[in-house]
Amino acid sequence: MKKRFLITSIIALSSYASASLVDDAKKAGFTPIPTDIKALMKLVDNPKNSLNKAKVELGKALFFEPRLSKSNLISCNTCHNLATGGVDGVEAAVGHKWTANPHHLNSPTVYNAVFMEKQFWDGREPDLEAQAQGPMQAAPEMAISKEMAVKRISSMSGYKEQFKNAFNDDNITFKKIADAIGAFERTLVTPSRFDKFLHGDKKALSKEEQEGLKTFIAKGCVSCHTGVGIGGGMQKFPLVKPYKYAKVGDFKGDKNGMVKTPTLRNITQTAPYFHNGAVWSLEEAVKIMGETQLGMELNDADTKSIVTFLKSLDGEMPNITYPHLPAVTATTPKPEMK
């Protein structure tokens, strides 16, 4: 990480000398979302859970499936609401029995989560398929057991055929449920004007946004917020100075204090910010990042400039047809509210 930080800092310092801001951005590590569908599919695919249309469609149904929670009331979409930037718009996630996340953890967006190098704030899972298994079972989230999840889904007519089409095998398992959800989530990418810019369309960003990009690179934000995910690696947090909104009981990162860098794609839509959702203002979030991670006080002009650039990361949202899910049957385990 230190090496990466150093390299990008050198790039940042030298960037004003370069002829092309597009080249500078690429040198700084940004990669656009491919426009070519085959290249995109290759980028988002998981060889251990290869994408197909039936699996994505099944995964969408399961993503919106409230019967995958103990209560019948909570789906993946409750906390990762695809209508509101893939998040829930509250500080700490709230789940079964209105329980707030015990470590004050804010729900990260599911849009572009495929581009994160690891999953969860502490990066404990390698991919979306592994991630999806967690919240279903977690007591303060969906609170369902693997067994009950499989029983619920197996009991409803229609799902069996969908699993057969998706996996070429109609045996419904918890792993397959999570794999289908992961497959759907892999399709939730949102190409933005910044991607167009990286593809060479210089008019895709306004002058002010281009200035913002320069500031973003020059100040060193790009040392963590880079790649196709504009984030997604692991970094120490706080790195230089303390985080002023730390709360008692807060999440502390993995065993080395490393925290996953959130994506900045659609950042205007994913407030409140930080692992504990304590900050609602994007300007304030940028200033705090300057302090905690870069050890610098960003002035109002630089902050504004960076935020102007960040707005260009608002992406084109996928068109999602709301699913119609199968009815419960006599053998479907009943909801449990307690």
Add this chain to the structure above:
Amino acid sequence: MKKRFLITSIIALSSYASASLVDDAKKAGFTPIPTDIKALMKLVDNPKNSLNKAKVELGKALFFEPRLSKSNLISCNTCHNLATGGVDGVEAAVGHKWTANPHHLNSPTVYNAVFMEKQFWDGREPDLEAQAQGPMQAAPEMAISKEMAVKRISSMSGYKEQFKNAFNDDNITFKKIADAIGAFERTLVTPSRFDKFLHGDKKALSKEEQEGLKTFIAKGCVSCHTGVGIGGGMQKFPLVKPYKYAKVGDFKGDKNGMVKTPTLRNITQTAPYFHNGAVWSLEEAVKIMGETQLGMELNDADTKSIVTFLKSLDGEMPNITYPHLPAVTATTPKPEMK
């Protein structure tokens, strides 16, 4: 009501003598959902809140809008989930702070609710627009004040223009929020095979379903479950014999003990049944109705026959594109979890 009951009973008794089951069904009071779009629009329109495309689209956004709840977590769709038959699949509705409905009231489906003569289980509101104002404000449901709802919606960019397009006036009021939601809900109709049958397509129902329809008419179910809503009027409940799953604290109907007759459209998808959601089996629900409302013990064959007919009421669900809602701004009132 007594008169209506008598008339339909006479029709029921004489129905086997009729040449055409379609005619018998019409005589019994069934009306199909019009296939002609103009006739349908006229049927579902509210002259005080006339439908237009922009209003329906805005209403859809607001129906899925979790920022219309105090917590940011509950939308109309939470209890009237359009993915699961327009209901939540739990016995009593659960809302803010995981509060169960204090009168054990089960969430009725929003699909075809436009055809109900009145709204709410006690019929206290005349239409969907008036209904929509209730759950937003109710403490055990979305728990938001009119003022906070208006502030939240007004603070998010994009809504102002949508209100202007919908109402030809960009002043956002609580009434307009509810009116837009009502307009969207008016479009949630689900034509079924039974409607095709009523339109004259005799092959739309199988022989067994036609037998079921005869039983449904002959036994007198049609005395309440009739009209285009196949329900929707007010009736005393229980009428003849006690309801065996009555709970302490149960809802008791309006001041005269009258309860709104639920629609039977999509009844296979809206378990659990009755005002207190105590019954999960459709067969059992039919038998209980025989007892409490008609004072008769329906045998297994008749029950099965009626249920076979009821399955033909599963309708074609509308194609709903999941909305992408605007982001909160600095002036948006924050969620309150308590």
